[in-house]
Amino acid sequence: xxxxxxxxxxxxALVTGGGSDIGVAIGRALAAAGRHVVVSxxxxxxxxxxxxxxxxxxxxxxxxxxxxxxxxxxxxxAAAHGPLAVLVNCAAVCANEQFETITExxxxxxxxxxxxGAIRMCQAVLPTMRQAGRGAVVNVASVNGHRYFxxxxxxxxxxxxxxxxxxLAVQYGRFGVRINSVSPGTIATxxxxxxxxxxxxxxxxxxRWYPMGRVGTPDDVANAVAFLASDRASWINGTxxxxxxxxxxxxPAFAADIGAxxxx
Numbered sequence: 001x002x003x004x005x006x007x008x009x010x011x012x013a014l015v016t017g018g019g020s021d022i023g024v025a026i027g028r029a030l031a032a033a034g035r036h037v038v039v040s041x042x043x044x045x046x047x048x049x050x051x052x053x054x055x056x057x058x059x060x061x062x063x064x065x066x067x068x069x070x071x072x073x074x075x076x077x078a079a080a081h082g083p084l085a086v087l088v089n090c091a092a093v094c095a096n097e098q099f100e101t102i103t104e105x106x107x108x109x110x111x112x113x114x115x116x117g118a119i120r121m122c123q124a125v126l127p128t129m130r131q132a133g134r135g136a137v138v139n140v141a142s143v144n145g146h147r148y149f150x151x152x153x154x155x156x157x158x159x160x161x162x163x164x165x166x167x168l169a170v171q172y173g174r175f176g177v178r179i180n181s182v183s184p185g186t187i188a189t190x191x192x193x194x195x196x197x198x199x200x201x202x203x204x205x206x207x208r209w210y211p212m213g214r215v216g217t218p219d220d221v222a223n224a225v226a227f228l229a230s231d232r233a234s235w236i237n238g239t240x241x242x243x244x245x246x247x248x249x250x251x252p253a254f255a256a257d258i259g260a261x262x263x264x
Contacts, residue, residue: 011034011035011036011081011085012035012036012037012038012077012081012084012085012086013030013035013036013037013038013084013085013086013087013088013229014037014038014040014060014074014077014084014086014087014088014121014125015027015030015037015038015039015040015088015090016040016041016062016064016087016088016089016090016091016117016121017040017041017089017090017091017092017140018037018038018039018040018041018047018050018051018054018090019039019041019043019045019046019047019049019050020041020046020050020090020092020189020191021187021189021190021191021218022090022140022184022187022189022218022221022222023039023041023050023088023090024039024050024053024054024218025217025218025219025221025222026088026090026140026218026221026222026225026226027039027050027051027053027054027057028053028054028055028222029219029222029223029225029226030086030088030225030226030229031054031055031056031057032055032226033226033229033230035085035086035229036056036058036081037051037054037056037057037058038057038058038059038060038077039051039054039057039058039059039060040059040060040061040062040073040091041059041060041061041062041091042061042062042063042064042091043061044059044061047059047060047061047062060073060077064091064113064116064117064118064120064121065112065113065116065117065120066120067120067123067124070120070121070123070124071124073124074121074124074125074128075124078128082132083128083129083131083132083135084125084128084129084135085134085135085136086135086136086137086138086229087121087122087125087135087136087137087138088137088138088139088140088225088229089117089118089121089122089137089138089139089140089161090140091113091114091117091118092113092114092140092154093109093110093113093114093154094110094151094154094191095107095109095110095151095153095154096150096151096194096195099152099153102152102153107153110153110154110157111153111156111157111160114154114157114158114160114161115157115160115161115164118139118161118164119164122137122164122168122179125137126168126172126177129172129175129177130172130175130177133175133176134176134177135176135177135178136177136178136179136180136228136229136230136233137165137168137177137178137179137180138179138180138181138182138225138228138229139161139162139164139165139179139180139181139182140181140182140184140221140225141158141161141162141165141181141182141183141240142154142155142158142183142184143183143184143185143242143244143247143248144158144159145158145159145160145161145162145183145240146159146162146183146242146248147248158183161181162181162183162240165179165180165181165238165240166238166240169237169238169239170238173237173238178228178233178234178236178237179237179238180228180233180236180237180238180239180240180241181239181240181241182221182224182225182228182240182241182242182243183240183241183242183243183244183248184216184220184221184243184244185210185215185216185242185243185244185245185247185248186203186206186210186215186216186247187215187216187217187218187220187221188203188215188216188217189218203215208252208253209247209251209252209253209254210244210245210246210247210251211245211246211247211249211250211251211252212245212246213245214245215245216243216244216245220243221243224241224243228241
């Protein structure tokens, strides 16, 4: 049987939001695939902490809300290393507030980081990928971009990110550049700590909604991202990969509650 092609792309990758639990896991997975990983974060301490957990990782302080900062960082990296091989847009903020009372500064931050940040990064990176004739972008979206699971504006931003993924994939595929996204379900990360202080059983309660009977881990997301970024996914473009334990396929708890018969 023929083996999938080995990765032959230039060797470095940039992960935004790289200081988060999911960002660090993605960095480690990309490093294991032979990439030199640049771990970027708005908080320089988080960037350094994340890079320290990624073999050979480099820390980069980067504010994805600033087109000037993004353009300068991408240009500096290209000058030092050549065309970027992989971009992972993982930077995000998520307000957990009621829709009618959420303030504009709060909801605009969700949009500006999740969707605006990805737009700025892609605008900076895609021209050099197009000129190089190859490259991969993986956007970290969410099941919230497909269905209602709370966090209204964050969900709208993630839905926009999925649509942006498709639009760019159609335009840049002919240049050898692939753009895909992953949509994680509930992932057990430190980001849940604040909610767990008031809803201590939230993650445990979420388990019953997942066909696989558990919530996800950062490595579940990272492995999917590393696959889509690799040459093993060389003919996958414009796809959103659900990394959700089957949540979007259906919920066993709902079926049980309405008395539907299923596998015992």
